[in-house]
Amino acid sequence: MTPISKTGESGEGLREEDPPEEAGPDRRFATTLARGLSVLRAFRTSDGPLGNQELSERTGLPKSTVSRMTYTLSQLGYLDHLRSIEKYRLGPAALALGNIARVNLPFLEIANPIMQELADETGTLVAFTVRDQLSMLYAHCWRPRAAATIWLEVGRKIPLDKTASGLCFLASASERECRGLRQEFVASGELTGDAFDSIVKRARQQLLSLGYTTSIGGWVDTINAVAVPFRSHEASQAFVFNCGDLSNNLTEARITEEVGPLLRRRVGDLEARMGQST
Template structure:
């Protein structure tokens, strides 16, 4: 099934919304870390845009340096202009330099895959991973996208959002919970978990992957508009619920709190204090 074009239908009648720009950005978002370049046909399949439109967009993005095509009719790859922009954007995530040693130590201590995720419109996207050095772990690549309602990182995002941030999230139409509930109800559930325990865990019936357990804690930086998430994940037999609550969840919570203090937000949690905020 071909996905819908990666634009925002809510904005189609908004005079200020540049549809051509949105389509060009959707081409750039089609690339993944494990791609060895993409053809126009592959980009069209991923974005839902007509191939003729994709051809014009990739040609334009190539002329501007956002994409590169080493030889005629070769596949497109991210170009030098896009890479330079990525380095500029990475400056807003400078706290990850401070987090590097902490998160690697956390992965080694717990034997889990430690993840850093951000909201990517209607999903959360993995931006960095830390693997335990002396244990096998699940394998998720940077750029992998998870459903908000079906992942612990998505649940931490929901629980940490303010009313204004939550309204912006709903505008991107994330998929509802698998149990037929609402995202508003799930947000209140997540907020309750954060207030009570300082971390979030998805109920088994809501998980996007039934054999993977995970626990997540939100984090805020003054240089970012909303919460981001740190998580520990593993197969169920490695990370059962009792181990999450007895050890891994509290250790993750304290590690993120230590990072929060390190970047100058001493004692301030990443979520509002009331479920109604």
């Protein structure tokens, strides 16, 4: 294996602007590993190759830190370094991990025909989302074959506290998960503890009464969405399926009368196929 240097491809090493390695409240937490993973998470399906400056802007890390991360990740095969343009794209090791993750979520194969039929029937974008820090990540999408849909795509991150998927995750999360998320939101300055508690309370009430959560222009004024949680026996946290579209097509009334109940039934169909009906 090629020895890993302490400098990036442009010779940038540790500078005064690099954040220090801090033990933090959890001594088990590996900060350097977290920074490297944040670089990998910055890539989206619609991206071309990205340079260190773009990755720095997306991750919030200093460019010198990003330079060391991209060099190391490229040496390990997680990034492919395009030297002619000094940019990076995901490498074969990252792609292999993605394929392994999909194999370990076998319900997605079962979900495919169910969710594609739902997308065609409702004319909405149907998505499978997972939590990624304080966001929800679009991990798979089903688009209606006979209609255009909103621009969201696999790899896109949406706010945990303002979207139907995020609210659904919060509503179905355990008390332990909520305590951890509350601390993260407060530490980030995005929400106060009281604001977080209020959001979770409203989301839980809606999920309990309707079987789904909604966002009516809560994130983007022109987009409405509805979401239903799904728990697999093979995973420790909840996943979320949602339907979303422009508000002139997916009105609040249509969510209540048609799309919300239909999404809830389709997730129930998936649970039945998986042998885990509630």
